[in-house]
Amino acid sequence: MAKLIILGAGESGVGAALLGKQQGYEVFVSDGGPIKDIYKHELTAHAIEFEESQHSWERILAADEIVKSPGIPEKSEVMKKIRATNISVISEIELAWRYSKDAKIIAITGSNGKSTTTALTYHIFHNAGLPVAMVGNIGISYAKQVATDPQEYYVIEISSFQLDDIKDFRPHVAILLNITPDHLDRYNYKMEHYVASKFRIAMNQVAGDYFIYCKDDPEIMNYLKNHSIHSTLIPFTIMEPLKEGGSMTNDQINITVNGDTEIVSMYDLALKGKHNIYNSMAAGIAGRTMNIRKEKIRESLASFKSLEHRMEFVATVRGVDFINDSKATNVNSVWFALESIENRPIILIMGGVDKGNDYSAIRELVKERVKAIICLGVDNQPIQDALGKEVATMISTSSMEDAVKAAFQQSNKGDVVLLSPACASFDLFKNYEDRGRKFKEVVREL
Structure with missing residues (x-):
């Protein structure tokens, strides 16, 4: 044995x-x-x-x-x-794949938007009546699902760490959403190692498989210039029209697979913000590669409910909206969060375990949209050094209760208090879920 x-x-x-x-x-x-x-x-x-x-x-x-x-x-x-x-x-992903090779695997990775795109893709497949499970970094593990309740389709959220230890794992559909600096401490602070890790998702793919990727991401495009992928490449972009893939004309999203186009109005999407247009395109393309009917995809993109801890509306207290984006554990996720809140002053709660973050990427948006930063963590110095000059007020706190109270004191009617930490949570909380739930508890007690 x-x-x-x-x-x-x-x-x-x-x-x-x-x-x-x-x-x-x-x-x-x-x-x-x-x-x-x-x-x-x-x-x-x-x-x-x-x-x-x-x-x-x-x-x-x-x-x-x-x-x-x-x-x-x-x-x-x-x-x-x-x-x-x-x-x-x-990795556990590799072991699970060995015993589910007959199933159709849709694997999703990227620095940001993985969980949302995985949940949205699952929603499309489930709505279409397919026997599908959502596994990996979201929900239960892939291996446990294969052992206890095998399905014909698996939509898997996969991190770079899980991809590092695959050997033969081969998804029928691989989605690479974006690549921005994250977890560089695990990759000797070398971006090229992290990029190569993300691309392992496609390393065993063959001609009949699909590789869906963001054409607007410079790291992805740079890698593709110098490396070949053996599957069918399907790009998505908001910058130009495409004959095949996902693109935009005016306020319409066009999803074209094998020359057949599905059109969805941007205003019908359940998820708002530019980053969610990308996520919706990727999920919609995945659905079309599996021949899911166009009206089912359109209906699913409109009816999806967003995830807990990802731009989750918590409550309005005296005219101030509180939003839980605890899953934003890197700078780019915070950029997306700030970018999606327009024309309203933001009080930003951020901080935690700094993974060598470069906050310069959000400096302009902070200057433009954030009126106060409430630092929450054991070491808030890097945030103060990087963003202190961009806001009128910066306050250091070391508990969620203090952070929420300080944010509320800084707010006026019509403002948004946003928990979007840019950091891991292990200094004060068990994980990002624990941090998000604590935030919601404290907000509801205001």
Whole structure:
């Protein structure tokens, strides 16, 4: 019986363990930190051995194959020891794909908009009556879905970390939304390494597959100039008309696949803002590659409800709107958030664990649209240094209660208080969901 070691017992690790057990592997789960009770119960219920807050080296290094959690960096002690051996290391995405090759896979990556586009694509497929699951970085893990409730279609949100450890994973449709600096600490601060990681989504594709990409993204276009993709390329753009792909004329979105065009009015889209035109185009093209009827796509693009923690309206308090964009963990996401709020003064709550952010990308928009910045985090200095001169008021806080109260004090009727942190959340919160929920709780108590 082949020995499968799972490193990390989060959603993806536990999903990989369930699938490994189901497929007849001898499975052992090892996590260097504590394991959440919910996952411990799941592993115990399936009689899967595990350890927490330690690594049993002898057992790990006797593995036939290792599934690595996307959260474990290559420079960690555990990965250095494993890389010194010849043991195969794969991601949970790779393991899940092995046992779902007959399904149609629609995989979505990009620095920003992944979750929204994944949820929107799933909404289109689900509305069309197809047997589809939404998995990956959103919802349950791909491996757990394959193990417990296999489907004919999978719409998968995939991060660069998950792509780093694929070998044969091949999506029928790959979507690359954009590439902006993010997680560079994991890529030796080299943008070209991060770009190459994102493009791994298409590395095993063949002629009958589709690669859907943003023609307006300079990093994507630069890479395509120097590298070949073997699948059918379908671009989308808002800058010029296209014979094939997604484009705009006046206020209409045109989605053309195999010469057949679907037209959707920009005003009918459920999601507003320029970035969501891109997301809607990408999802619409994915639907057309799978021959989903045009009216179903049009109807789905109009009826979609946005995600929790992504430009989520929370409440209006004394004429001030509060918006939760806790999922904005990089500077570019904040740019999109600011860009989508027009003609209203913004009080911006931002800060957290800085991943080496370059705030210059949002300087102009901050100057133009933000009247106050409320810093929320353990180290707010980088934000103060970069954006202090662009706003009349900057206040440092170290709890969500203080941040929301300070923002409310700075606001007037008609203003928007926007939580869009640009940073990871691990200094004060468990994750971005915890941060977003705390924001909503405090706002509702005002």
